[in-house]
Amino acid sequence: MTNLTLSIDEPVLRRARIRALEEGTSVNALVREHLARYAAGERRLPDMTWFLELSRASAASSGPG
Numbered sequence: 001m002t003n004l005t006l007s008i009d010e011p012v013l014r015r016a017r018i019r020a021l022e023e024g025t026s027v028n029a030l031v032r033e034h035l036a037r038y039a040a041g042e043r044r045l046p047d048m049t050w051f052l053e054l055s056r057a058s059a060a061s062s063g064p065g
Contacts, residue, residue, distance in 0.1 A: 006031075012057050 008016075016027045034050070 009058050012054065015057075016054075 013027065016030075020027050020030055
């Protein structure tokens with residue numbers, strides 16, 4: 001396996017860790033599963049909805065506008 005470094009806002013990561021723990025998994029496992037499905041060409045609406053919610057909760061941006 002290869003390691004990947006991501007930049008995620010601390011409050012988002014904290015909530016994701018709590019939710020993952022409640023579901024008996026880890027953020028690492030969730031991201032790995034999502035990327036595996038994405039790489040296989042599976043683009044189901046719930047996955048995109050999850051990703052969009054995550055991005056909206058983040059303070060990250062690609063710049064003005």
